[in-house]
Amino acid sequence: MNAAIRVLPSAGLREMPRREVRIDARIDAKYAELTPQERRICDFLLEHLGDLAVFSAADISRETGVSKATVSRLFRKLDFADFREVKEHTRAMRRAGTPLAAPTRTGVPGLRPSLEAHVRAERENHDRLLTVLSGGALEEATALLAGARRILVVGLRNSYPVALHLHQQLIQARDEVRLAPQPGQAVGEELAGLTDEDAVVLIGFRRRPTTFPALADAIAQSPARCLLVGDGTARPYAAAADCWLECPIDSDGAFDSYSTATALVSLLANGVLNRRGADGVRRISRITAAYDLLGELEDS
Secondary structure: OOHHHHOHHHHHHOOOOOOOOOHHHHHHHHHHHOOHHHHHHHHHHHHOHHHHHHOOHHHHHHHHOOOHHHHHHHHHHOOOOOHHHHHHHHHHHHHOOOOOOOOOOOOOOOOOOOHHHHHHHHHHHHHHHHHHHOOOHHHHHHHHHHHOOOEEEEEOHHHHHHHHHHHHHHHHHOOOEEEEOOOOOOOHHHHOOOOOOOEEEEEOOOOOOOOHHHHHHHHHHOOOEEEEEEOHHHHHHHHHOOEEEEOOOOOOOOOOOOHHHHHHHHHHHHHHHHHHOHHHHHHHHHHHHHHHHHOOOOOO
């Protein structure tokens, strides 16, 4: 990675836009001063944040038994211009990964979550991941991980389980793979000894901690090469990485789905094993012998 690219994070990534106050926080702040009718609307909104996009102001009026004029007046009290702005606000919350309840509006066909809708969303995610990988990105990533002297896998908050799984898979295919942060430890200790022969896998799915830009900056300024894995919201950090794999995690429900991330871990680990050839096979044999010696795995 050249020096011009390395200054990108410190030049712009730390200057994040001011966060907009969420609708639930606005309701909490003003709830005490609202009329009983307005509170009824607010209660309804909080119960249906995940499917407000399919409502109209008239629907809310009918469902709550409150006049449309009162509904409109409430939106202005919450500092929204109109219900259209409320809809876009909740869509933005969902895009940012805020868990919003899945659509459950009664009396409207097709809105209740179903297994079919879940499978359809999962299939779309996997199709999008396949498109990302089909252009040679997977080969580039596995070559980076197979050829590095050491690998450091880093994941914070909801990205940590993905990092943990990747670490667990990679250490079976090759040696010198570390995971950060370790319990009770910061990441800085792990970054200090990196060289240009090393690789860092930085995993950053949405709802990242506020420390993530500084972490991405520090990795970009280190001598090591970087593989960045995350959903589309991590794209601003991609310019400072040597390899970028976008992994969609959208779901039909309130919480993000990480099935594509798990699939990507499998593809990366298998790709590294294949590239390591006889060295990888010998390592698996030694690990299996150790399992047998210690009696760590049950007989299948």
